[in-house]
Every structure is written in C-alpha cells, then in structure tokens.
Amino acid sequence: MLFKQKHLEGIKAGNISLAFRKWKRLSVNAGSLIKTSVGVIKIISTKEISLGEITDPDAAKAGFASAQALVQLLESQKEGLIYKIELSFDSEDPRIELREKVSLEEEEFETLKAALDNLDKFSKVGKWTTKTLQAIQENPKMKAADLAVKAKKEKEWLKLNVRKLKGLGLTISHEPGYTLSPRGEEYLRLITK
Template identity: 60%
Template sequence: MLFKIEHLQGIKSGAIALAFRKWNKLAAKEGSLMKTAVGIIEVLEVSRVELLEITEQEAQMAGFSNLNLLIDLLNKVTSGDIYRIRLSYKSEDPRLELRENTLLDKTEFDLLKAKVEKLDKFSKQGDWTLQILNAIKNNPKLRAADLALLTGKEKDWLKLNVRKLKNLGLTISFEPGYTLSPLGEHYLNNL
C-alpha cells in the first residue's frame, strides 16, 4: 500500500487511523506490517464496504477534510471493491538506525558485503548492485524512471531491487528518487 507522506505523518501522530482503497483483489492483510518512510505501520483490520457506507467522520479519520474528496479519489479507480483499512503506527523503522551505522568492524562489513554479493549471485540480471549503487551516488534523487533509463533496467525491476538495497540500509528513498545512506557511502568507499 502506498501513502502520501502527509498521511503517513498523520498515522504516526495518531490523527489518521483509517485508509480506504479500491482494489480488484484484496491487497492488505490483518496483522501485516508495512515499512514506510515514517516507520512501521500495522494493519489492524480490513473490511469491504460500500461507497455509501463511508461516513464524513471516517473520511476525516482517513486524512481527508471532507467525504467528497475521498469519494472523488475512490471513483478515479474504475473497478474493484472498496476496503476500509484500520491502521496503527507500530514503531520506528529499524532500517533508519541501520543506514546511519558507519562504524562497522571487519566482520560486520564482510557480512554486509556477502549479503550484497548474494543479491548479485541470485539475480537473473547478473551483477547489478555496484552499478545501481554508483548510479544512485552519481545521480542523487533522480526519478526511478530516469535512473532505470540511465542504467538500462526496467523501472519496476529497479524499484524492487533498490528496495532490497534499502533493506540492507544502503539507500534512502525520496519523492522522487534515491540517495545513498551514510552506510551506503561507507560501503562503496571501503570496497
């Protein structure tokens, strides 16, 4: 599930406790955890609803100033069922602390290097991690579509695999684009 940053901040503060989505297939599961820009968000409850069942108060609990704005957004998706998703902020994202850590001893650095090399080893694209890390380093905050063109990769492939680097603490996502984290800089500088 994607959220605008202002909605994520509202979930973190507790001002937003609901989200509404129109999907052809249910795409959220009760109890699941989502890593987001503000931390870990938990899906507490998912229920199918009819558009006319949504109240003004629920729209406000989803971060909309009025019900009509929410309805307009849901109507932009032409088909699918509407789901009410109850959400809660769970914790900080552990990747935030990870990406700031540049004081790795040799064992920790070697473990990180092995994890990165494993991404290359099991990729159908062959070795890609250094190419992508260097492209991000040399083109900070470049849109994913442009970074994909620059590296000769498909945009969806690039986004999925940059997320793998992010999970290791090596990159930071922005709207738009990516940068290397302090750990990512440290990693490249010490290869």
C-alpha cells in the same frame, strides 16, 4: 501497501487512522506491520465495505477533504472490492539505525556483501547492486524516472530494487530520489579500495 508521503506523515502524527483501498483481494491482515519511510505502520483491522458506506468523518480520518473526494478516487481505480483499513503508527523504522552505522566490522561487511551477491545471483538482469549504488551516489536525489534512464533500467524495476537496498540499510528515500546512507557510502568505499 503503498501510501503517499503526506498520508504517512499524518499517520505518524496521529491525524490519519484509516485507509481505503480497492483491491481484487485483501493484501493486509490485522496485526500486519508495514515498513514505510516514516516508520512502521500497524494494521489494526480490515473490513470489506461498499462505496456508499464511506462517510465524511471516515474520509477525514483517511486524509481526504470529503467522502466524495475519496469515492471519486476509488471509482477511478480498476475493479476490485473496497476495504476500510484501520491503522496506526507502531514504531520507528529499524532500518534508520542500521543505515546510520558508519563502520562495518569485517564479519558484518562479509554478511552484507553475501546478501548483495545473492541479489545479483538471483536477478534476471545479472549484477546490478553495485551499479545501482554507484548510480545513486553519482546522482543524489535524482527523480526515480531520470535515475532509471541513467542506470538503463525501467523505473518500476529500479524502485522495487532500491527498496531491497534500503532494507539492507544502504539507501535513504527522499522526495524526489535517493541518496546512499552512511552505511551505503562505507560499503562502496570498502569494495572499491
């Protein structure tokens, strides 16, 4: 479940407590935890509704100026059912502490290297992890579309796979682009020395 950055910040601040999605099938459940750039978001409840049930107060709780603005957005999307999702900020992102860890002990380095080797091994495009980390290092905060061109990959492929690197604490997402985390910098230093 993806959110715009301004909505994530509203959820973390406690100003946004609802989200509305148009999906062919529900993709979150009550109790689900979603890692985002601002921390972990918890899904409290989900309910299938009609567009006519969306009220101005509900729209405000979702970060929209009016029900009309939210309904227009939902109507512009592909077919599907409308879901009202109650959510809240749960906790800080555990990847933040991980990515700030500068020194890698030998065992931790080997575990990380094995995880990246696995990503390479099971990829349809072959070895990509080190090349992608190097592209990010050489082009900090470059828009994903431009970085994808430099890395000779599709934008959506790049974004999906950078999320895998972020999950290992190696990258940091920005608006726009990415940088290597201290952990990512240290990993590259160790494999290229």
